[in-house]
Amino acid sequence: MSLSNLRLEPEIKADAPEREFTIKARTQGQMVRARFFRHRGAMIGFGAIMFVVIIAYTSIGFGPIPGWWGLDFSSTGELVNEGRPTLDLIPFVDGDGLAIGAHPFGQDTIGRDYFALTMRGTQISLMVAFVIGILSTFLGTVAGAISGYYGGTSEAVIMRFTDLLLTIPVLIVAAVVGQGFGDSGPFFLAVVLSLLIWTYLARLVRGEFLSLREKEFVEAARAMGASSTRIIFRHMLPNCIGTIIVSATLTIAAAILIEAALSYLGFGVQSPDTSLGLLISTYQTAFSTRPWLFWWPGLFIITIALSVNFIGDGLRDAFDPRQTRVRA
């Protein structure tokens, strides 16, 4: 039913001012987007993570595409000024202007440019986090939908399986798998980690499906002869989309931290690849002599995790404005 351009004219008095009421119809997507863009924290987070992604993937290039940053992350060189960072953000205190310099993040102990190294680590950490987020969301949604809609045996089996996976601490299994199959590269690690953390979303989706299953529109669709697949994808899933998207973003934030923790322990991404956690673990003892080797990867992890958390919070408020005031 379209309510666009509905004009109401009061027909009572001749001298009453003529008013024109227009109601513009908005879809759920448009409303959610409008609320999301009004959330300041989420917008800042979004900007920050876009900045990080663009810098990480364009600066040193990705795959066959070259980047605009001259130095490579694996070529060693001479230590300039003991490898100190040449980034100068405070313009007038020490006499020079704002400068980026040849090595803005400094150099590591064997002369590699640390900016390139950090960017490479960020690329891999981001890739792992996003793959985990997307894959685990997909698995969790499918498992939750099937167990929630069909009930019975499939629900019992899937729920007991999630119980099983929830019992096993993620770090423990991930460490064992990472150690055993770690040389197959970060993508394989990401896939394996996704297989371990889809359970939380599965439970959420199952809960939503259990309540949606009894609603009238589902009954009506069934009465009209819709197939189960059609009901699930066309009617029930769009109602859960809020929960799913929020959970996906929060999973990405958690995934960054899990991957960093695993790489720190030595069971995640392994050399010759690097990741932010691996960089921190390699240079943690250098903190007193070369603090920059320690600060930069940590700051990037925090920025990424914080931005994604804020985006997730903004999305949650956008999908369910009951929790907070719409206008902060």
Add this chain to the structure above:
Amino acid sequence: MAAYIIRRVLASLLILLAATFLMFALVSLSGDPLAEFVNNPDQDQKALLIQARTEALNLDKPFLVQYFLWLGGALGCIVPGMGCDLGVNLSNQPVTSLLSDAFPTTLQLVLAATVLSIVLGVAIGIISAIRQYSAFDYTITFAAFLFFSLPIFWVAVLLKEFGAIKINNWLADPAVTIPVALVMAGFSALFFSAIIGGTRKRRTLVALAAGAGGIAVFALLVTSGWFVNPGMGPGLVTLGALAGAVGATLLFTNLENRRVLFIALATAVVGVVIAYSATPLLEDPSWFTLFGLGVVATLVGVGIAALFGDIDRAAAIRASVVTSVIVGLLVFMDKTISSFAAYSASVNGRPIATVGSKTPNFEGTFWETTLDTMTHLALPTIAIMLISFAGYSRYSRASMLEVMNADYVRTARAKGLTERTVVLRHAFRNALIPIATLAALDFGAVIGGAIITETVFGWKGMGVLFTSAVGNFDTYQIMGVFIVTAIAVLIFNLIADISYAVLDPRIRLS
């Protein structure tokens, strides 16, 4: 209820069985325990070593037989009479003895951090919910997000540098330097202006006063040598006890209720008197003595409350128990801090430790040993707390907000109850129900997650046992750590479910 528990326990046992089987398969597939002998040039020695290890780890038998042998040994731990045999690790040490050394260490680390983060997180979350949309709320929310996104190993290294090395250097020669004074003033100003809310003008005034006051108190402490030889003394302890009594009264009734107030104050005084008259007993006590004294003080307090309580007996008893606990904690803290000077001397002036769970070969009085444990616990606890507390404050804020918008709270307000009664007696208790469940679930998970903290701070707990085992593909050691962690998780999941039913009368276990 009993039927439900039995059913859950049986289901948990099945899950445990399946989980151990999966884990055993995973570990066996992921690595070869004989790998390190492959490159040994000496053929005889190589053959001997391989044979010894194969025998110790049953490597010649098929996979399923290996699993069932291990399972049989593990079952022996539960069924009394059979030996508890969880296998041996690569150095031929029995896994059970390794675990029995490591588990209490991990437990000590995890318990302190979790309890503190729950108490702090829930308190801050609830205050944040009551003061929704205030500056305090926004600050806490941002801080919670920030701490949530911190990688714990990064924080741990920073803590070691700034929390330990720099503070130890400063403690060697305490002086009021500009940066330290500014930091003190900043914290004090922020803290007091957040607690005492109000208009912007009032908050600014409070912040300025608190900042100046903070610097003044700090300078006083430094010049009087408090950091070299700290202690609270009977005077401060009594003051603190009386303040605690007032707070306890506030918690359960209001200050106009003179009867309860006087009973609480009397309990505080009695507690302090008992503590200081028992000074010879408290020179080098055991935990038993301390516990006994605490029970005596609490019973005296409860006796006073029961005798003189009259119609307010319930509130009086609760207030006096809380007061006794506060007095006990204050006396404990006083005695522990007073031994700081002697302790600092025996650790060569570097009291805050960065490695290990206690100073090796340390001899001292009970208080010095306690101080030793506490200084070793300080940094790891702060590291774990920073991250856990953020989660708890978010959850308790959300839970409290949901409760505050409920109909029964609106009814309570409509009845004319004071805001404090509405919040403390009605809203707070209902908001705690999901938190109790969350705490039980979280505790089970934290034991597994302490791996990183133990690695960074060098504690010889289960985490270190695990990482070294994974590095060496040590099957039985990994399985040992795994089964202990899994059992802990399952027990706490069960506690969480049961507590949910116990605390919330609307839930009936089917």
